[in-house]
Amino acid sequence: MNNSKIWLVVNPSLGVPLLLGTVAVSSFAVHYAIVTQTPWLADYYEGAANAAPAPLVVAAPAPAAEAPAPEAVVTEAAVPAEPVADAAAVEAPAVDAAAVEAPAAEAAPVEEVAAVEAPAVEAAPVEEAAAVEEPAAEPAPEAVVEAPAAEAAPVEEVAAEAPAAEAAPVEEVAAVEAPAPEAVEAAAAAEAPLAEAAPVEAAPVEAAAAEAAPAEAAVAEAAPVEAAPVEAAAAPEAVVEEAPVAEVAAVEAAPAAEAVVEAAPVTWMPLLDLATQLNTLGYTVLSVSRVDDAYYLVNMTDANGMPVVSYLDPATGTPVAGPAAE
Amino acid sequence: MTDDPKKVWPTGLTMAEAEEVQTQLVLGTRVFGGIALLAHFLAAAATPWLG
Structure with missing residues (x-):
């Protein structure tokens, strides 16, 4: 070479x-x-490198408002709603209305509604409420509320025909009157009881007026919102008063939304459950602490003995982006 | 110029000795390279290096 x-x-x-x-x-x-x-490299040596993979954004329960409660289902059928219903029903175009034909139903506890936990009433997560504020004029053109309830008037109205029906949490109760199919989303009928939901007030409406009232649906709020996206909030236990009368749920969006938000406090899953969950994933928990009243900060080792530090969602135990990641 | 294998060059080495030195250096380089390659594979797999 x-x-x-x-x-x-x-x-x-x-x-x-x-x-x-x-x-x-x-x-x-x-x-x-x-x-x-x-x-x-420094992060790695400190044990943070393998921590929480990708920050998962956990939808806060509270934001129910944003989260549509598509699934709101009316659970119970109400009793005798018929008499009234019909009238309204007739006109009521709202086909989709998830309305419950059954007369009074109790409000369907909309699961998704963040409000869920909160008594339906408060929850009255009428998200759409927001919509309500909007002029939504179109939707409820007809909704005429004679109801004394002044508020009701402003609101787009919901007419609940069903007699005694209890809340008709029909979510999408279509905007009954609302011609605008899109608009329709939510309808929460509230009865007096819903008072808390401040926003929602029921006002007796004349049946006639209640065109809006979806046929069977106990309540319908016209969701004038053009944005179809708006999801109806279910007004869980709204109760309809007497048959003949339709209640109007005057929903003021804003208030409702807030109510929902408040209804979602931070919940902390038990440490035992958290540890069990992590052990199932192969981690050995060394210590757990609460950070900023918003995360669990967990020091642990993985199956290979490598140190891992992770911020976890307090309610689900899933990895989230902690303050460090921000 | 290298015709004479017995010739002692300025460095004091003959051609045969120079080849011996070269052979050992190449061997050492290969061993070093092999170890380094293994180390880098491990680093890539077990640390955040390279993402």
Whole structure:
């Protein structure tokens, strides 16, 4: 090999140390730079590198408002709603209305509604309420509320025909009157009881007026909202008063929304459950602490004994982006 | 110029000796490279390096 001839003119006692020294110095320089110039290595050595993979955004329960409660289902059928219903029903175009034909139903506890936990009433997560505020004019054009309830009037109205029906949480009760199919979303009928839901007030409406009232549906709020996206909030236990009368749920969106938000306090899953969940995933929990009243900060080791630090959602135990990630 | 294998060059080595030095250096480099390669694979797999 001709390469070996170098050692005929370059003394190995100089050439070899020079070669090895060059390799050593360059290698050291590269690794030193990595240690001092990059953040991930330091994080790794501190045990945070493998923590929570991707920050999962956990939908806060509270934001029910935003989250549509598509599924709101009316659970119970109410009793005798018929008499009244019909009248309204007739006109009521609202086909989709999830309305419950059954006369009074109790409000269907909309699960999704963040409000869920909260008594339906308060919850009255009428998200759409927001919609309500909106002029939603179109939707409820007809909704005429004779009802004394002034408020009702402003609201787009919901007419609940069903007699005695209890809340008709029909979510999407279509906007009955609302011609605008899109608009329709929510309808929450509230009865007096719903008072808390401040926003929602029931006002007796004349049957006639209640065109809006979806046929069977106990209540319908016209969701004038153009944005179809708006989801109806279910007004869980809204109760309809007497048959003949339709209640109007004057919903003021804003208030309702707030109510919902408040109804969603931070819940902390039991430490035992959290530890069990993590153990199931192969982690060994070393310590758990609450951070900012919003996360569980867990120090643990994975199946390989590597230290892991992770912020977890207090209610579900799923990884979330903690303050450090922000 | 290298015709004479017995010739002692300025560095005090003959051609055969120079080849011996070269052979050992190449061997050492290969061993070093192999270890380094393994280390880098491990680093890539077990640390955040390279994402």
